[in-house]
Amino acid sequence: MTVRWQNIGGKLPRLPRWWTPAHTAAAVALLVVALGILPVLKMSLVVNGVFLGGIIALGAIGLSLVFGILNFANVAHGDYMITGAYVAFFFIDSFLPLLGIEGQGLGPFTFGYPLLIALPFGALAGAVAAIALDSLIYRRLRLRGANAAVLAMTSLGLAIAIRGLAQIIWGTQVLSYPRESRQVFHLPLDVRIPPDSLFIAVVAIILVVSVYLLLTRTRMGKAMRATADNPDLALVTGINTQRVIWATWAIGGGLAAIAGVLLAVSQAQLLPIMGWKFLIPLFAAVVLGGIGNPYGALVGAFIIGVTMEVSTQWINPSYKPAVAFAIMIVMLLARPRGLFGGSGPG
Amino acid sequence: MEFAGILDYAVGFVVMAGIYSVLALGLNVQWGFTGLFNIGIAGFFALGAYTSALLTGPPPQGQFEDFVFGGDWAQTGGLGLGIDLWFFLGIGAAMLVCAAVALVIGYVTLRLNDDYLAIATLGIAESVRLFFLNEKWAANGSRGLYNIPQFLEGWIAPDKYDYLYVVVVLGVLAVLFLAMQQAVRSPWGRVLRAIREDEVAAEASGKDVSKFKLQAFVLGAVIMGVGGALYAHNIRFLSPQTFDPLLATFIIWAMLMVGGSGNNVGAVLGAFVVWGIWTGTQFMPGVFKDPNFRFFMIGALIVGVMLLRPGGILGESRRTARGRTAAARPPETGDGG
Numbered sequence: 028m029t030v031r032w033q034n035i036g037g038k039l040p041r042l043p044r045w046w047t048p049a050h051t052a053a054a055v056a057l058l059v060v061a062l063g064i065l066p067v068l069k070m071s072l073v074v075n076g077v078f079l080g081g082i083i084a085l086g087a088i089g090l091s092l093v094f095g096i097l098n099f100a101n102v103a104h105g106d107y108m109i110t111g112a113y114v115a116f117f118f119i120d121s122f123l124p125l126l127g128i129e130g131q132g133l134g135p136f137t138f139g140y141p142l143l144i145a146l147p148f149g150a151l152a153g154a155v156a157a158i159a160l161d162s163l164i165y166r167r168l169r170l171r172g173a174n175a176a177v178l179a180m181t182s183l184g185l186a187i188a189i190r191g192l193a194q195i196i197w198g199t200q201v202l203s204y205p206r207e208s209r210q211v212f213h214l215p216l217d218v219r220i221p222p223d224s225l226f227i228a229v230v231a232i233i234l235v236v237s238v239y240l241l242l243t244r245t246r247m248g249k250a251m252r253a254t255a256d257n258p259d260l261a262l263v264t265g266i267n268t269q270r271v272i273w274a275t276w277a278i279g280g281g282l283a284a285i286a287g288v289l290l291a292v293s294q295a296q297l298l299p300i301m302g303w304k305f306l307i308p309l310f311a312a313v314v315l316g317g318i319g320n321p322y323g324a325l326v327g328a329f330i331i332g333v334t335m336e337v338s339t340q341w342i343n344p345s346y347k348p349a350v351a352f353a354i355m356i357v358m359l360l361a362r363p364r365g366l367f368g369g370s371g372p373g
Numbered sequence: 374m375e376f377a378g379i380l381d382y383a384v385g386f387v388v389m390a391g392i393y394s395v396l397a398l399g400l401n402v403q404w405g406f407t408g409l410f411n412i413g414i415a416g417f418f419a420l421g422a423y424t425s426a427l428l429t430g431p432p433p434q435g436q437f438e439d440f441v442f443g444g445d446w447a448q449t450g451g452l453g454l455g456i457d458l459w460f461f462l463g464i465g466a467a468m469l470v471c472a473a474v475a476l477v478i479g480y481v482t483l484r485l486n487d488d489y490l491a492i493a494t495l496g497i498a499e500s501v502r503l504f505f506l507n508e509k510w511a512a513n514g515s516r517g518l519y520n521i522p523q524f525l526e527g528w529i530a531p532d533k534y535d536y537l538y539v540v541v542v543l544g545v546l547a548v549l550f551l552a553m554q555q556a557v558r559s560p561w562g563r564v565l566r567a568i569r570e571d572e573v574a575a576e577a578s579g580k581d582v583s584k585f586k587l588q589a590f591v592l593g594a595v596i597m598g599v600g601g602a603l604y605a606h607n608i609r610f611l612s613p614q615t616f617d618p619l620l621a622t623f624i625i626w627a628m629l630m631v632g633g634s635g636n637n638v639g640a641v642l643g644a645f646v647v648w649g650i651w652t653g654t655q656f657m658p659g660v661f662k663d664p665n666f667r668f669f670m671i672g673a674l675i676v677g678v679m680l681l682r683p684g685g686i687l688g689e690s691r692r693t694a695r696g697r698t699a700a701a702r703p704p705e706t707g708d709g710g
Contacts, residue, residue: 359482
């Protein structure tokens with residue numbers, strides 16, 4: 028499985044070779060239809076979909092990187108998310124109050140500044156857990172020459188174990204970060220934005236830009252791209268593939284953990300099953316963008332996020348995961364490699 | 374507990390372990406023999422259970438039943454022969470529905486990388502669950518179905534029904550087991566294993582890999598549908614909560630991995646062992662009683678097997694073309710090398 032990294036860094040993506048005037052016509056037609064739908068759409072849903080897309084993106088970029096570099100579908104990714112969310116909860120609920128740090132309703136937000144302290148620790152926990160699980164488990168399997176299916180299978184076991192552990196420690200009841208209700212911002216076109224969403228957007232933008240810079244501007248980023256393209260070649264050119272793998276897990280686990288905290292903030296609740304449930308939009312975004320293509324995962328995340336929210340205008344909101352799934356199936360039928368070409372064979 | 378009580382418990386245990394064995398056999402066709410990663414067993418489990426329950430059960434009655442359709446085959450499906458033929462018709466319908474859904478999902482995803490199948494099965498399981506949860510007209514939503522008929526009801530005292538049903542379950546299991554053993558030993562089964570080991574080589578040998586994968590996926594789903602139907606007529610209550618990922622997907626994976634994937638005896642053995650651990654730990658003191666600990670244990674069991682004993686308890690017996698074991702094979706005669 029190789030990854031197309033040429034879209035990353037430097038030049039804007041050029042029109043692919045298969046692009047014909049028919050494609051241009053289809054794109055224009057799609058645009059016209061989209062413009063036609065626009066007046067009917069509740070803009071509020073579109074805007075909230077963009078924020079949901081930001082959370083999906085943080086999970087999906089890491090998932091896509093792991094997919095590209097380690098070559099397997101990490102079904103524990105949603106549970107790395109709740110790891111971060113619960114560790115942050117531990118800090119906010121148990122540890123920081125011991126130091127006298129408490130509070131909620133910081134500025135326009137529902138949460139207090141303890142969340143700002145807990146967020147990096149949650150990310151750290153996600154990254155460390157991902158690296159530790161790799162050293163303890165995945166590394167041994169790789170050395171044994173286990174195939175992708177065995178690694179995916181193992182990640183299923185880990186997903187169950189992580190959730191079980193979270194349930195042992197924190198129980199299965201609904202938790203939430205300490206919060207104070209806040210007025211939503213009213214914008215024109217009846218757009219209502221919860222202030223927390225702005226925080227989510229800022230965090231997501233900072234992280235996405237950081238990952239982009241890391242992949243394009245650093246030696247490690249270069250090594251990661253090389254390893255994704257051809258692990259054996261990367262190894263003989265002196266790239267420390269083990270370090271590359273750990274860096275991948277650190278980014279993937281860290282981003283997932285932050286996504287978990289943000290999800291818990293935006294939904295105002297924290298549940299062990301949230302991670303498993305979130306896998307469907309995550310994978311849908313990855314497939315949409317092309318497996319192994321973090322750039323595509325970003326775009327896919329926003330498409331999935333907006334469609335999920337907008338669909339609630341007509342469909343029962345609890346069908347949101349099914350909507351993400353349906354988009355993915357349509358995508359697999361129409362363009363199996365995703366919008367931007369990934370490594371999945373067509 | 375006196376002896377009769379223990380026996381009652383043991384028979385009830387065998388009924389459930391037998392139903393799980395059927396599901397594990399279905400998964401074994403998909404994962405064990407073909408390497409297809411289905412993490413949405415719950416979807417087919419639920420489809421099979423709901424199909425049979427809705428077709429054989431009575432139409433809605435009373436104020437707590439909001440759904441619109443009940444086939445009532447239990448009353449009409451005996452075809453006037455006076456025997457409970459409807460039970461098998463219900464199982465057959467469950468098989469058909471699972472086959473149809475698996476065909477669509479498999480057709481879309483199996484032409485592609487295996488990873489897509491895993492993601493699609495995850496999606497189908499959640500979509501099926503959401504459907505039965507939200508569409509009250511279909512199967513009474515979260516209130517569930519609770520008038521599911523029993524096979525040969527009245528032939529035996531209701532509190533001893535397990536003694537009758539255990540025969541039915543083990544009978545169905547035996548038929549499926551023998552059929553699967555035949556299938557695996559057949560040339561068709563050999564192609565599946567070839568695909569699992571090396572897809573490119575199988576393709577290069579002129580095998581239509583996607584077609585074989587699709588067949589294996591559909592066959593596995595059909596067997597899961599049988600398991601679902603057996604389950605519905607045993608528990609006699611279905612709700613979307615019945616099919617949560619732990620007891621309808623994860624535990625079946627643990628069963629197959631522990632018993633030995635790629636081995637039908639292993640699948641059945643694993644179902645009995647893991648169901649034994651699962652139900653047995655609730656009688657143990659302290660942390661073992663905690664359902665969350667048992668949840669964790671299922672995951673740890675899968676990871677542990679993958680790390681320490683990838684073949685499970687039994688592992689896969691290695692077979693060569695003419696039924697000889699690898700060790701008994703005569704030395705290679707010089708055809709190059």
